[in-house]
Amino acid sequence: MMPFPAEAVSRVKVLVAGDIMLDRYWFGEVDRISPEAPVPVVRVARREDRLGGAANVARNIVALGAQASLLGIVGSDEAGGRVAALAREAGINSCLVTDDTSPTTLKMRVLGRQQQLLRVDFEEGPGTQCLDRLDALARQLIAQHDMLVLSDYAKGALDRVEVLIAAAREAGVPVLVDPKGHLYQRYRGATVITPNRSEMQDAVGRWKDEDDLERRAQKLRTDLDLEALLVTRSEQGMTLFSEEGREHTDAHAHEVFDVSGAGDTVLAALAVTRAAGLSWFDAVLWANRAGGVVVGKLGTSVVNAGELS
Known part of the structure; x- marks a missing residue:
């Protein structure tokens, strides 16, 4: 595996466009059941907001x-202000x-004894x-960056994803897409898409073995005019499909604690x-290592270059 290219990475400019959310965590202690309903009572001791x-x-x-530049939509509300502040701090x-x-878009999680007890979502389309x-x-913005990353969580910011892909192609900027749903024709003309195992099944149907998966993946890749297609497969690792064929790497995680945001890190x-x-x-190998590190952390977390090395 090649060394992590830290010096070259420091010169890279990436535009991330897509669905922006605020992840809000309330951490507390649980020592009794509510007399009003059979649910635990959480005494909140700490609050934390994450991008x-x-x-x-x-x-x-x-x-x-x-x-990194971040392009997306937020409301004119307290959560939107927190997103702007956290982005600035980062x-x-x-x-x-x-x-x-x-x-x-706000996802509020209540945790007791490091276990998620409840999640409440607030969201509406733009x-x-x-x-x-x-x-x-x-x-x-696109022409000012080396790469366009489209993060699709089906919240509405990428309802016109075709327009963004066309603009990037015109500017000669590669496009990486984390897709959602099964209508993958929307992503035609991107450079690479990175569906997880479940999303890939939605797109091409269930495969009976690895040869069948390769046939379906390569057909999807050529139909969508992609340079590459990466299927992230949790404990089964990651499989890359390109003109060179199929290349696979096994999962890198030693201990899985929380998969929240792991796809973002990858x-x-x-x-x-x-x-x-x-x-x-080689990029997939580093992405696999990053995903293996982040699932050992609680909540929506990040991995830095030092942890990878």
Whole structure:
């Protein structure tokens, strides 16, 4: 495995566009059951906010030593203000579109004794005017970056993903997509897409063996005019499909504690190492290592270059 290209990574500029979320954690102690209903009573002792979704990808890119700009939509609310503040603290260049009619996507988790007891989601899709502003801003920003990463969580910011891919192709900027859903024609013309095992099954159906998977994956890759397709497979590792064929690496995790945001870390590591000049498969090896580190942490977390080395 090639050494981590820290010096080259430090010169990389990545634009992350997609669904921005705020991950809010309430940590507490549980020592009794509520008399009102058969549920635990959590006495909250600590609160913590973290960047989620596309914002977590950008946070991971900065943690790995590269430069990240974040393009997405937030509400004109307290959660949107927290996203802007956390991005600033993390050293991310924020290019946020504010929606006055819809709230910031917020995932609130309640944890007791390091176990997640409850998650409450607040979300609404953005309006047409916000998407118009996002598209216009994207056209200005894409050519200033070495890579465009599209983080799709199906919250609405990438409803016009085809427009962003076309703009990047026109500018000669590679596009990495973390996809959602099964309508993969939306991502036609991207450079690489990174579905997980479940998302790949949604897109191509269930495969009966590795040869069948390779046939389906290569057909999808050529149908979508992709340079490469990476299937992330949890404990089974990662499999890359390209013109060179199939290349596989086994999972790197020693202990799985929490998979929240692991896909964001994998996407970030793949983007920065590929933009730094590594081959697709060498970039996959580093992405696999980053994913193996982050699942040993609690909640939406990041991996830095020191931890990888």
